[in-house]
Amino acid sequence: MEFNFVLPKDFKSQSVAHLLEQTWLVPRKQRHFLRMKKHFLVNDKAVSDDEILVSTDRIKIIFDEEDFPLLAVKFGDEKLADILYEDEHLVIANKPEGMKTHGNTKDELALQNHVAARLNQPVYVVHRLDEATSGAVLFAKNQFVLPILGRMFENNEIHRKYVALVHGHFQQKKLTINQPIGRDRHDKRKQIVSKTGKAAVTHLSVLTDFRQHSLVSLSLDTGRTHQIRVHLQAIEHPILGDLLYGKKEHEPRLMLHALQIVLQHPFSEQKLEILAPSQSFDARCKQEEDNEN
Structure with a gap:
């Protein structure tokens, strides 16, 4: 390299x-x-x-091959890789709901495998989205940039904007949820708000009030597992379609989408602002609009 x-x-x-x-x-x-x-x-x-x-x-x-041995990644289906941005060092892909960011075994195919197939080279996971969440996911294209991007996430220098359709309405148009999150001892699949958990901060802005639901924008100061889902449940505004933390209801998908990722490129220092569209998220919100009429 x-x-x-x-x-x-x-x-x-x-x-x-x-x-x-x-x-x-x-x-x-x-x-x-x-x-x-x-x-x-x-x-x-x-x-x-x-x-x-x-x-x-x-x-x-x-760097010679002995300096940074290549990661072994099984190639998936390149047609399933929706690339939003790519350069020599990083790639941002649009993950659909229902697809994992990376597999739990070497043979399980996920977004990482599909992106690798599209680029004809392995890519490295920098962060992940829940399987049920759609939106922008950042991968490193080499091990040189990987720790740099990892530190940028730790220092909150890579910003992700989410949108969610949630139950109920808010008295305030803007609020910050600052509640620590830890593992649920009674259900290993879940996280909970816990005094002994790790610090977690979520900023929320109301975009639209529908008849029974609200469309909100969210940004994070921290990146805890299931952070947005746990915080919204904790303030009694669970996300529509959240079968783990919300109401048992029929929804086509979890209504949480990672709409945008913003970062300053670690080498060129160019500001990148990458938007990720979601037809399924927009279609469900359109239903809410139609119900208003």
């Missing part, structure tokens, strides 16, 4: 060692290979770890 970069105009000057270890999170083993093989070049010249990098420097990095 060979990667070429031009350091952006607002790049903060730093040493090669700092860039690789602290900024780009390259593991120690791979940093050693780059140093020994002279596979880190600045303006076409091999440099030491002490070299100071500045804006507009041209960087070339070469």
